[in-house]
Amino acid sequence: MKDKLRSQGWFGKTGKDGFIYRAWMKNQGIPDYEFRGKPVIGICNTWSELTPCNAHFRELAESVKRGISEAGGFPVEFPVMSLGETLIKPTAMLYRNLASMDVEESIRANPVDGVVLLCGCDKTTPSLVMGAASVNIPTLVVSGGPMLTGKFQGRDISTSDVWRFNDAVRAGEMTQEDLTVAEACMCRSRGHCAVMGTASTMACMVESLGLSLPGNAAIPAADSRRKVLAQMSGVRIVEMVKENLRMSDILTREAFENAIITNAAIGGSTNFIIHLLAIAGRMGVPLELQDFDKLSRNVPFIVNLQPSGKYFMEDLYYAGGLPPVMKELDGHLHGGCMTVNGRTIKENYDTTETYNREVIATVDKPFNPLSGVAILRGNLCENGAVIKPSAASPHLLKHTGKAVVFEDIEDYKNRIDDPALPLDENSVLVLKNVGPIGYPGMPEVGNMAMPKKILAKGIHDMVRISDGRMSGTGFGTVILHASPEAALGGNFAVIQNGDMISLDVANRSLTLEVSDEELTRRKKAWKPIHKKYDRGYVSLYQKHVQQAHLGADMDYLVGGSGSEVTRDSH
Template identity: 60%
Template sequence: MAFKPAKWPRRLRSQEWYGGTSRDAIYHRGWLKNQGHPHDLFDGRPVIGIMNTWSDLTPCNGHLRELAEKVKAGIWEAGGFPVEVPAFSASENTFRPTAMMYRNLAALSIEEQMRGQPIDGAVLLVGCDKTTPSLLMAAASTDIPSIVVTGGPMLNGYFRGERVGSGTHLWKFSEAVKAGEMTQDEFLEAEQSMSRSTGTCNTMGTASTMASMAEALGMALSGNAAIPAVDSRRRVMAQMSGRRIVQMVKDDLKPSDILTKQAFENAVRTNGAIGGSTNAVIHLLAIAGRVGVDFTLDDWDACGRDVATIVNLMPSGDYLMEEFFYAGGLPVVLKHLGEAGLLHKEALTVAGTPIWDDVKDAVNWNPDVIRPVEKALTPQGGIAVLKGNLAPKGAVIKPSAASEHLLKHRGRAVVFEDIDDYKARIDDEDLDIDETCVMVLKNCGPKGYPGMAEVGNMGLPPKVLRKGITDMVRISDARMSGTAYGTVILHTSPEAAAGGPLAVVRDGDMIELDVPARRLHLDITEAELAARLEAWAPSHPVPPSGYEWLHQAHVEGADTGADLDFLKGCRGSAVGKESH
């Protein structure tokens, strides 16, 4: 069904604060006028909140204040009234114990900012990993017209003539130091080349993946995802988005009109084609839960199973986001999916038009960066969802980042009870482990770490690395960085801290992995597994107070998006009771 714009002019939400001559309206208008705003700005024109996740402690978003000025210019040009609002910014680089624990807090706080303040529409100014999903979750909860503007990726890094991908080469060089192939001084020298401009990771990590997801979902203007942060076209995109949100408010084009089941299926297939981050699984499940779309972990596997990975970017491939942009960016990928019958072409976007209208004329300027399907990195990319007695509610693996010879494997478990246990023992030369073993990490899920940190891509033992081995099967209830690689099974659900089967795996147990069959199996009898689970007791006490207590008490499993249980569903943008 085609979208039908609302009739304009109509009474806007902001007029509940600013309209009329009552004492309360004068109270609200009068205070804002101390900023020098003339009276006619309150005459019923759309008030647009620029939800800005800039922070000096969020390096990926360090340039968003400048970008906000371009958004404001676009809003003014279209006849809107821009107001910049500082939003909770959870930095992937600095937040402890993990930024993921604060994604839900950010979404909650931003949702209440959007609902409790006089705005008619929102520009979601995002970049760093958790800022994109948290603001999309907030917009889905309130259903206020919203558009995403991402900050864009940083420029390519280079070290001694080699492209350096942020994150990806951090893991690579760190392992090389452990293996004796790189000195510590060389590692420190390489550090200087990893982040040479403002912006997010330049690999297809979580930030670039979520920028792509926003575009594939239809929540950003076409071409938004890949423009480098320092490119002048990024500022143009910001200004055009500012113009567009004003018309979206006039048309009453809301997230619920865009975030349909078809949109989520488009995003899943896009994630497969770009070799996107496993973190997208959790974030899209959470966003769908907020808007009220029936979208499950099984949908990820069903939609993504037959999608070839055609974007040749690290960590799965060779290039970086800068080359992806020059090659034509995400519109080329979406065009390919459409031509292959893998895109719901009629899905609506923030442009007010079907997604196919925006991408059908896209041109691929570099077929080595965005490959034809017959030269795909992997014929079946996407995210594989594994199930079995070790993961009754599912676990995920990214096949395009894994070693093909390990996709079917049976090995002896070497168990680490938590991340501290892993760190204490992994470098021990007496650790009973070799490359055929399966490394198992417990208690790092949503409740366990707490917050589900990116520790699933455990570094290999030095004595294995010295053999020239670069990959082993690793299983955990944790996440891993979108910039990481390896045969790593993640998000095992139920998690260990919630009494899932992962909690009772013991050293020496045999574990079977069969990615083509989507199977993850702990090779013990049903009776033995039941007895172990019956004897299990939690070892991580619930924190006594604060947000960590709230998180522990209410966070759901990774299989449904690791959101807080009381935040599910679209609760709308009702103004609420006047306080004066």
């Protein structure tokens, strides 16, 4: 194995070159035998105090290191750009592709034989997986885990309640003082969001893909068993290097289908779609937006978690975690897919049990027969749009109403609470220019806050459409990722106030009731209003980012680079 280790291209050299590589590493107090044929395992760490979800990763990395050393490996921890969804502006999604480049080049340029990815907050998981997929060496993911369920005024709360609290304050039903108290009650432990938001969805995604050890997705961050899983992952990555079990052996088309089916059953975040498409693009696995609808359509919603259901990630863990969920889906899944522990996905879930049927239902008696995701088509979104039926209001899943159009986010903020705004509960709110290019990064503003005068009627949902995204903790009859986005001047760009829009989720249609001739006339007169950036990464992003239906990756990052160093000068 020694001769095959990638790291020996650095540490196995004799003469001046080997001397330089080893000598500088030895200033950290590392003995010589560590460099003599041990598998070098990189721990790719997104720890940052600006990423609160990942703030416990220094400690988690120590558990991974113990496992690597125990198995005869040489652990080396390295940082990469960390994306904290809660703080970073304008949106962490703008920097997902940049972070993936950091990961890819950090792995490819350094003497590592395998890598453990430490990720938790929303974009840290897809960015790390995308970057590692492009290099394609043995890789294993360890998620940070969800925080403990919040407790406020005698009831359970979570990040999904942010939207409810906001509406309650605006409607005069909750005081600012109570809101301040709720802040500390909601985020009371280490970890990422406690619901099936994007972070939890990403943890379920990597487990259903086979990239993590079984049980990874649901163990709470504060639970000591999270550290145990991290240590076991350190042991296993050394074995994976010896077996040369790479990402391409795991991330097959069938594995991607398993992830899509699982996501539908758990009511996962709509952001799952955009991230999985990007990962598939890096692996060279053909995957299209329509695949998500085709594979999800007959999959019932069986995991009763907020925002689509009642419970929390902590409850999912106590009910058995993700493996018994996948066991319920056995008839839908490709059981023979290989996973990082060297066993098939079916072998991993086959002997597991469900301990709480209030949390994990059966396929025969689901909590909701509607799948977690639906892909809409029509002249309003020629390349597709996304809706999460399980989080929508049933009476709005077939609806026709007049468009109330906001040209950009500033227009929305300035007018949404104007008493003179011409709308009622049957109107359809349309927000433009918040797509990948139009509002660089495609922020999570699609679940627009309701107008005050509608809230005053006691109504808390309307049909809302945008070319942006929505937080995985959000809910409502919200249509997202309309493609092509308004910044490109397609049909979505020329919707006008008063246009009739028809939604029919059962038939997967989203129609702008305007003639082709009129749309053509409008498009000829259309002029872009989005800001164009002329320097740095954002300029590069606007010029090269793909549309949402392709995963919003950079066009020049699709595919892989391989593990060979760009040019070895030594």
